[in-house]
Amino acid sequence: MRRSVKRSITSTARLLIFNVLVQASARVCESRDLGRLRWAEASALQNELAGQRQRHEIRDQLLLVEHPHVITMGRNGHMENVIAGEEILSRSGIDFHHTNRGGDVTYHGPGQLVGYPILDLNEWRRDVHAYVRAVEQTIIDTIAVFGLDGARVAGATGVWVKGAKICAIGIHISRWVTSHGFALNVATDLQYFQYIIPCGLTQPVTSMRALGVSAGIDEVKPVVREQFAKVFGYETEKLACLMS
Numbered sequence: 001m002r003r004s005v006k007r008s009i010t011s012t013a014r015l016l017i018f019n020v021l022v023q024a025s026a027r028v029c030e031s032r033d034l035g036r037l038r039w040a041e042a043s044a045l046q047n048e049l050a051g052q053r054q055r056h057e058i059r060d061q062l063l064l065v066e067h068p069h070v071i072t073m074g075r076n077g078h079m080e081n082v083i084a085g086e087e088i089l090s091r092s093g094i095d096f097h098h099t100n101r102g103g104d105v106t107y108h109g110p111g112q113l114v115g116y117p118i119l120d121l122n123e124w125r126r127d128v129h130a131y132v133r134a135v136e137q138t139i140i141d142t143i144a145v146f147g148l149d150g151a152r153v154a155g156a157t158g159v160w161v162k163g164a165k166i167c168a169i170g171i172h173i174s175r176w177v178t179s180h181g182f183a184l185n186v187a188t189d190l191q192y193f194q195y196i197i198p199c200g201l202t203q204p205v206t207s208m209r210a211l212g213v214s215a216g217i218d219e220v221k222p223v224v225r226e227q228f229a230k231v232f233g234y235e236t237e238k239l240a241c242l243m244s
Helices: 002-025 039-054 086-091 128-145 190-195 217-232
Strands: 028-036 060-066 070-073 095-098 105-108 112-118 159-161 164-174 177-185 235-239
Touching: 028 217, 039 060, 039 095, 039 112, 039 177, 060 217, 086 095, 105 190, 112 217, 128 159, 128 164, 128 177, 128 217
Parallel strands: 028 060, 028 235, 070 095
Antiparallel strands: 060 112, 070 105, 112 177, 159 164, 164 177
């Protein structure tokens, strides 16, 4: 009887130790839904969080946000890819900002889901190419849930469907902590892309809505979180919105 009880206690202790070790080793990414927020405000928050991540003050982050109309220029961009002049952009209610992400010029606006992963690649893989491919895979897996067949294009970054770009990707990495990220056209008004040559490429752009998907941003967000967690090996925790 004593041996049976002792074995039971020992088995329970081992199980408890195992659960503690699993919980300790589980990688967690905190997902923050920022709602609709101007690009400059989101950029400031992103920079603040990236600094905190570098100092190991916070966990990895995934910021999800929708921006009002804005055009951003990457550090490798060319102004000739901005077709509209400053006056036209202003009259159309479109902000313009230079940024330290890679890539050329792109547009953000209502109906587009923007994701800013702030990850310490020291805890994943110190491989920039692998990171970009993983972000692409997150989007490919996300739109597959809605019946779309996403693909990569050789020599380019992003995700395409039937030869049209549905998601742009531009990143920045400092001390192996990532910032900036992806822009998935969910129900974006594609006419706004007429003001630029997106990413300096001549291929057309498309959106999930243009391809017959009726889902809105709020329906796509949880799928993005789920697929992101799967691709990067996270247990994702959802946080309340930081800003409204």
